């Protein structure tokens with residue numbers, strides 16, 4: 053008999069009663085170090101006092117009015133995102149996939165509004181993940197996500213990861229945009245090299261097409277910059293953001309330059325819930341913390357510690373861990389046993405992680421993680437590796 057909840061997820065048999073910072077606590081009182089962070093969502097940890105206070109305060113005032121009216125919190129969050137990025141304007145939705153839908157529609161509309169309606173196709177990299185709507189599974193191009201759902205939404209082309217020549221060759225008279233994650237998340241923590249991101253910018257400028265970055269996972273401080281593309285010194289025309297923007301409250305945003313947004317006028321796009329007062333109160337509270345002096349320095353300092361420790365574990369457990377990849381606190385362990393077995397061993401020790409493509413275990417701790425918690429996590433990973441390869445541990 054089918055479960056009451058549609059069985060579309062491979063869930064671990066665990067549930068949690070409460071969270072405190074980097075920790076999740078189950079009903080029996082067992083504490084887990086949360087290096088899953090709700091898939092890079094709870095970047096400020098669980099029950100962050102500033103976020104709790106912001107949500108509580110807004111909950112007693114007004115939850116929802118729809119976009120038929122002005123929403124002051126939305127205007128404030130948009131202005132702050134504009135001030136902090138390349139963007140001039142922001143559309144709010146409720147999820148990453150919706151942010152991508154807006155980005156894709158905007159890119160098509162840009163060309164239609166500037167006299168090139170024949171430009172509507174979008175090129176992506178193999179291994180991409182952009183969400184689970186019909187358009188975003190077509191953009192991601194992964195057979196396992198497309199299988200059985202009929203003909204994929206047309207208008208998406210895909211080239212090998214990081215292949216500049218293939219990307220150049222794929223740009224044709226119908227191309228509207230290139231869409232990439234600066235660091236692939238679901239694909240297994242694969243950073244696009246900075247020179248490759250710069251190359252994409254050049255290709256777009258030469259062809260008169262738009263560059264879209266999907267920073268749903270790698271954005272919001274995760275890599276040690278507010279947005280991952282800042283490391284490469286290139287800016288996109290359009291960017292999708294979500295996950296950590298709400299710290300656990302569902303929210304997504306599509307950021308764009310004024311030029312790229314030229315076709316988006318009253319009636320072009322919309323969302324009933326998008327940018328509602330509750331989501332905006334939390335989003336603004338997240339920015340209060342992330343934009344404060346020293347926040348990103350902390351991420352980079354913790355990243356160095358974690359990474360160094362993990363490299364040490366590669367040396368002591370080469371039979372389990374092949375290598376470490378990623379940037380900031382978006383790290384991946386390329387492992388030799390099946391990644392799900394490694395994650396189960398981590399869980400047995402009390403450490404939560406996330407699976408990724410290419411047999412990678414993703415480590416996505418909250419960005420507020422401290423030194424003691426990183427040391428604890430490294431100890432748990434060491435123990436798990438010993439349990440996985442008892443003979444090699446001597």
Ligand SMILES: *Cc1c(COP(=O)(O)O)cnc(C)c1O
Pocket residue numbers: 146147148149150152181182183184233237238266267268269270294295
């Ligand atoms: C999670 C994710 C999405 C989809 O976000 P949802 O909120 O699940 O719709 C899109 N792109 C990237 C890079 C993601 O990591």
